[in-house]
Every structure is written in structure tokens, then in C-alpha cells.
Amino acid sequence: MSATSHVPDTVAPAAGSPTARPRRALRAGRAGRRHSPGRPRRSVLLTGLTAVVTLYSLLPLGWLLINATKTQPRLLDSFGLWFSGHFALWDNVRETFTYDDHIFVRWLLNTLLCVLLGAGGATFLAVLGGYGLAKFDFAGRRAVFAVVIGAVAVPGAALAVPTFLMFSKIGLTDTPWAVIIPSLISPFGLYLMWVFAAEAIPEELLEAARMDGAGEIRTFFRISLPLLAPGIVTVLLFTTVATWNNYFLPLIMIRNPHWYPLTLGLNSWNQQAATVGGQPVFHLVITGSLLTIVPLIAAFLLLQRYWQSGLAAGSVKE
Amino acid sequence: MAVISPPGIGKRSAPGLSPPGRAASRRHWAGWGFVSPFLIVFALVFLAPIGYSVYLSLYRSQLIGGTRFVGLDNYQQAFGDHEFWSGLGRVGLFLLVQVPVMLGVALLVALALDSGRLYGRSFFRISIFLPYAVPAVVASLMWGFMYGKRFGLVASINEHLHTSLPDPLAPGWVLASIGNIVTWEFVGYNMLIFYAALRVIPGSLYEAAEIDGAGQWRIIAAIKLPAIRGALVIATVFSIIGSFQLFNEPSILKSLAPNAITTYFTPNYYTYSLSFAGQQHNYAATVAIVMGLVTMVVAYAVQLRGMRKEV
Numbered sequence: 001m002s003a004t005s006h007v008p009d010t011v012a013p014a015a016g017s018p019t020a021r022p023r024r025a026l027r028a029g030r031a032g033r034r035h036s037p038g039r040p041r042r043s044v045l046l047t048g049l050t051a052v053v054t055l056y057s058l059l060p061l062g063w064l065l066i067n068a069t070k071t072q073p074r075l076l077d078s079f080g081l082w083f084s085g086h087f088a089l090w091d092n093v094r095e096t097f098t099y100d101d102h103i104f105v106r107w108l109l110n111t112l113l114c115v116l117l118g119a120g121g122a123t124f125l126a127v128l129g130g131y132g133l134a135k136f137d138f139a140g141r142r143a144v145f146a147v148v149i150g151a152v153a154v155p156g157a158a159l160a161v162p163t164f165l166m167f168s169k170i171g172l173t174d175t176p177w178a179v180i181i182p183s184l185i186s187p188f189g190l191y192l193m194w195v196f197a198a199e200a201i202p203e204e205l206l207e208a209a210r211m212d213g214a215g216e217i218r219t220f221f222r223i224s225l226p227l228l229a230p231g232i233v234t235v236l237l238f239t240t241v242a243t244w245n246n247y248f249l250p251l252i253m254i255r256n257p258h259w260y261p262l263t264l265g266l267n268s269w270n271q272q273a274a275t276v277g278g279q280p281v282f283h284l285v286i287t288g289s290l291l292t293i294v295p296l297i298a299a300f301l302l303l304q305r306y307w308q309s310g311l312a313a314g315s316v317k318e
Numbered sequence: 319m320a321v322i323s324p325p326g327i328g329k330r331s332a333p334g335l336s337p338p339g340r341a342a343s344r345r346h347w348a349g350w351g352f353v354s355p356f357l358i359v360f361a362l363v364f365l366a367p368i369g370y371s372v373y374l375s376l377y378r379s380q381l382i383g384g385t386r387f388v389g390l391d392n393y394q395q396a397f398g399d400h401e402f403w404s405g406l407g408r409v410g411l412f413l414l415v416q417v418p419v420m421l422g423v424a425l426l427v428a429l430a431l432d433s434g435r436l437y438g439r440s441f442f443r444i445s446i447f448l449p450y451a452v453p454a455v456v457a458s459l460m461w462g463f464m465y466g467k468r469f470g471l472v473a474s475i476n477e478h479l480h481t482s483l484p485d486p487l488a489p490g491w492v493l494a495s496i497g498n499i500v501t502w503e504f505v506g507y508n509m510l511i512f513y514a515a516l517r518v519i520p521g522s523l524y525e526a527a528e529i530d531g532a533g534q535w536r537i538i539a540a541i542k543l544p545a546i547r548g549a550l551v552i553a554t555v556f557s558i559i560g561s562f563q564l565f566n567e568p569s570i571l572k573s574l575a576p577n578a579i580t581t582y583f584t585p586n587y588y589t590y591s592l593s594f595a596g597q598q599h600n601y602a603a604t605v606a607i608v609m610g611l612v613t614m615v616v617a618y619a620v621q622l623r624g625m626r627k628e629v
Contacts, residue, residue, distance in 0.1 A: 043435040050430050050442050053423060057446045057506060060460045063471075067463075079478070080464065080471045125356040132352025136345055144353060151364050154614075156563055156586075158606035161593045162370040163363065182363045190356060216348040245453035247566050252594065263455040267570055270459055274573040286463070289456040296451040304444065311514050 061293075068092055068290045072283040092287040099284055104291075106258060107265035111244060113176055114261060118183030119239035126186050126235050130193025131224060135201060145194075152187045156248060164252050178253035179261070183243050189235040196231030196310065197224070233303055234310025244296060262292045374603035385600075392604035401582040402605055406612070408493060409584050413561040416497040421553055424505050428512035429538060443513065447506035454503065458570035461499045462487075466574055487575035496567045504560075508553050515549035516542060551624035555617045562613045565590065585609045 063080055069089040070078065078084030096104050133141060163182060164173065172178045201224050209219040225232075247263045254260060257268065266288050273280040300307070375392050379385040396402055427446060431439055449457065464471045465486035472483050486495040519542065527537050543550075565586040572579045581591035585605060593602035 040434050042437055043433075044437075046430050046433065046435050047437045050427055050436055053427050053505070054442050054445045057449055057502065060457070060464065060502065061448065061452075063464060064456075064460055079474050125359060129353045129356035132349050136349025136352065138346045138349035141349070144357065148360065151360070152559075154364070154368065154610055156565075158371055158603075158610040159364065159367045161589065161599060161602050161606060162367040162374060164593075165374075165599060166367065166370060181359075184359045185356070185363055216345070216351070220352070241451055245455070247453065247455050247570075251569075252590075263453050266459065267455055270570075271573045282463070285459060289459055293452050293456055297448060300448070300451050301444065308514075311510065 064286060064290050064293075068283075068287045070283065072280070075283055075286070088283075089287075092283050093291065096284050096287045096291060099281065103257065104262075104265065104288060107260050107262045110176060110259055111261040111263075114179050114183065114246070115240050115243045117176075118180040118243040119236065121180070121184045122186040122189055122239040122243075123232060123236045125184060126189030126193045126239075127225075127228060127232055129190050130195075130231075131197045131201075131220065131228070133190075133194045134197035135203075135206060135224075148187050148190060160248065160252050167253065173253050174256050174259060176259060179243075179246065179250050182249060183239075183246065186235070186239050186242070189239055192235055192310070193228070193231055196234075197228060200227045200231065230306050230310045233306035237299060237303060237307050240299070241296060262288070266292065371603045371607055374600050375607055378600050392601055393608065395601065396604050396608050399605075401588060402585060402608075405582045405585040405588050406609075409561055409564055412493060412497060412564065413558060416500060417554065417557045417561060419497075420501045420505050421508055421550070421557060423501070424508035424553075425512055425550070427505075427509045428516055429542065431509075431513055432516040432542070433534070443510070445506075447510050449503050449505075450507040452503065454566035455570055457499055457503050458567045461495070461502070462571050462574045465495055487571070487578055489578040492568075492571065492575055492578040496564070496571065499567050500560075500564075504557070508557070511549050511553055512546060515546040519545045547624070551621055554624065555621050558617050558620060559613055562586075562609065562616070 066083055067075055067080065069087050069092070070084055071086065071088045071091075074085035074088075133144065159182070167173045167178050172181070205223060206219060209223050214222070245263065246261065247267075250261050250264050254264065257265070260268065266285055269281050269285045269288065272278040273282055273285070376387060376389060377385050378388045378392065427442075430436060431443055436442060452460075467473050467485070467487075472486055475481060476483055484491055486492070523541050523545075524537060527541060532540065563586050564584040568579050568583045568587055569590070581595070582588040586609070589602045589606045589609070592598045592605065596602075
């Protein structure tokens, strides 16, 4: 919704409830607690109402899938919610990849580069920082927390203009770096790792490692990192979504279509169709959109177990 | 933000566990060592631009005379700027309608999922969440096509059923249509936040309530809602921030509804137009700062109010 980062892309409320809760409750929660009181009867009415919201959520995705199978003429003259004409999905996919000298492949690689360095880097910094904040009792810790959380409320646009001017002075605009560098900071990621590290790494384990004379870096990599895995997957997934879906930042920073990420590229195809004399390629916009969302949806579905437990941990704390 | 309190802060490590003297100081520096990579990049991409923005807002560049210091003139101009206020009014209206609808639906679904009375709970949970993974660009293009005249659903429903649904991209409707897109994108995300908070309420509370003969609605009002107050407040605050920053959806829909969406449709859009179409970087920085301050004040007020009710 918003600029650089909307809430979510952004930041996120995963943060959760500040209510102090006994540690016992947390453990009980993790152990996979109950269904509310007793074992309630299932309700057809409630299921029906939830199904309405589910239908609303899935309908546009169904529309996208159906219309990606149509040729451009059928797209324009058939009913949107049903298949029509010859099944053209594979032709559309082929054309999406080859149109305009394989520019879509180039956009895909640009997006992958930003995700690899941007989301990967953001996760790395968040894991180090969150661990440092959770497990070391150093002066200034409280100030670090206040500044970072306060920064979440700063609107993306307030940053975008000056960042653009700064980057253009040092010649970073129109390069992927202009998108990657601002993506490296995820206040939400830092927060989540902080909460997660505080819960997941027992103090005694660190003390034992120190007694054995292991250095802090070695302790971090050998002992702490494996315990942080579910939190890392969660942060990586959410920073990946934020980077993969980023639109505002590349819109400002990048002029050269060869450096466009997928989001900008798709929008440029759509605008091309709207311009007078431009070749309408609506079928490619639709198929390209489908190809853009498939990897993320697959990642969320496959990694459900990890990120759901990671998020749950984020909402529980003392 | 006071809502979120960092874990373990203020809780000193147990005496006797941390060795005094050299080891403690070594660990002190190790802590900074782990945090500093984040902080260095943070200073570069957050603090520096904010500082630079403030600096820009105090200057004005003109064709004749170059850039000169103008004090608070830009701010004065912003307060009398009709286009800025119209954008702010629009996101204000958006916020008052869209945020309660979205969070209300998210909360109801989260409560339904948590009640244990649904068939196929995990299917519903993941399906409603999925739109979160869809980029704003794709969401706006999809909904834009569905709204549109060329191969839109609204047009074909009107044609087949002889109804006269209004054009969702007409000036009077476009804000509601954008609200629908944003709701679609984030309802599942907020639902998941509420659901995660509901899942950790200790079961013993429900047992006690049942013994006292409390019904489901009573349990929701007396136990569940107070227990997830923090999650509710945070989701509200972040949704407010998101509404004030509205940009992507109108910017993408503009090619489908060029007349309904102006270059100052939202304050963020206005900043963007000023800066990248009008080259008025100084004034754009000013508008962005004013908007940032408005956002922070509103977010903070909501948070204070939300937390105060907590007994």
C-alpha cells in the first residue's frame, strides 16, 4: 500500500502483545494447546462465513490463473471468470519470456539479485543485531531499541527524496545498488530476531561455551545460529517479500529498463498498452503477473511450518 | 513506541553468572560488535536521509539566484497548500473507513479460527493470508483489470445481468476501489497477527470462565480481546502509518483511471509528483516532513489511547 514500505512490507505488527505473560503460558502455547474451552462442536455457519472471506481472498488469484490461459483477443471479449477459447497458457508463458528480446528474464534476474543481496543482507544484519541486543547486556541497548522502533513510523517518502538526491550525487542511481542498500535495513526483522533470540537461546548454554574458552564469534556460529533457524527463516521470508514486491524505491531510483525489477517491468508493459499507438500486451501483463507471484506463494506454502512458528514466537514475549 | 517493550531489558543478568572485570567489559564490546553492522547501515539509509531532508526543507532553489536559505517559508507554503490538504483529507477519510473494516474482518476471522469450531481451519488460514505475498503492483493490476471497462468483471456483470453497478474507476468510486485492494492485500496478514496472539492465551483462563458459566461472547469480550489488546493496538498503528503512506495502488491505477486520480491524490503521491515531475525537491522534502510528523502524532495518540484503557 504505501511507499517504500507499507506496514507489512514493512514492518510489522507481528510484534504483538506486550502483555506480560508467565513463561509457563508460553511453553503451554508452544506445546500446541487446546481448542478454546473443552472440545467445541464444529459450526457450519461459522465455517460458511469464513469461507466467504476465503473466497474473496482467492477470487482475484483464480481470475489471474484463468485469464493467463487466454489469448489476447479472447481476453478482451470473454467472461473473466471462466476459460474461453484455446488453452494458451504455455504459449503465453513462452511469449512472456521471449517478448522484446527476453526482457522479462532480465527483470527476473534483477529481482533475484535484489532479493539475494537485499533480503539476504537484511536478514544477516537483523540476525547479528537481534542476537547482540538479546544476549549482551551493554550500555546503550535501550537507546538502540528506541531509535530503531521510532524509525518505523517515518514515512517512506520522507526518506525517498533525500535518499535519491544523495545516491544521485555519488552515482548510485540507475544501478541495482540504489535498491539493494536501502533494503538492507529491516526494523521488523531486527525486532523479531531480538525476541526470538531472547527465547530460543538459553543463557546457560552460552555460559558453558564461554567457560570452555570459545570466543564470542565461534559461540555465535556454532551454538546460537542453529537455534535461531526458525526465526531466520521467518525474517528471510518477510524480507524477501518486501524486496521482491518493492515498487516505490525502484520507481524512483531506476530509469533504465534493463535494470527494472519485475514489478516495474510489469507496470511498464501495462502502461505501454494504455499509450496511444503502443502495442497492447495485456495477456503478457497477466501471465507475467502470474509468473511473478508463483515463487513467493510456493515459498510461503512450503515453509509454512517455519514461519508460522516464527511469527507466533514474535507475538509472545514477556 | 512504547507498546513494544524489548525483552529482557532492565533485567540485569543474574549476579554471579557474569564474571566481573575484564570478561564483562569484553562482552560489552562483543554486544556492540554484533549490533554495529546494523547500526552503521541504519545510520546511512535512515538517519542521514532524515537529516538531509530537514536541511533541504529550509532552502529553496530558484532559476535566478540559485539555492538560498528561506527558514520556515516552505512550511508556511505547505500549510496554505490546497493540494496538500486535499490529499491529506483523502487519506484521512480512507483511514477512517478502510482501517476499521480491514481490522474488523481480520479480527472476526481470527476469532473464528481460534474458536476451534471450523472445518478446514488451516486451509482457511493460509488461503486468506496468501494475498500478502502478492506485490502491490500485481494486486493493483489484477483488481484494476477486474474493475476496468475493457475486460472487467463489473462491465460483464452489468452486461449479463442487466444491472447498473457503478464504474469502480469513476472519480466518485476510485477511493473505495483502492480501499478494497488494500483490504484484500492485508486482511490476511492482520488476521495472522491476531490469531498468533490468540493462540497463546493460557487455556486455564477458558476453563475458569467455563466453570463460571460464561458463554462464548462473554469469553471473547472478557478474556480474548483484552489479552490481544497489544496486537490490536500495533496492527492499528501500522495500518494508520500505511494509510498515510498510500502511494502504490493509486500510482498503478492511474494509467487505467487517468482522470479520477490526480497528481496530488495522496500526500505521498504529491511528494513524488513534486519531486520527480516538478523538480521541486526542497518543497517535496517539506511536504514529506510535515506528513511524517502528522503520521507520528496520530500513531502516537492512537497508541496512548489504546494502552490507557488497559487496566
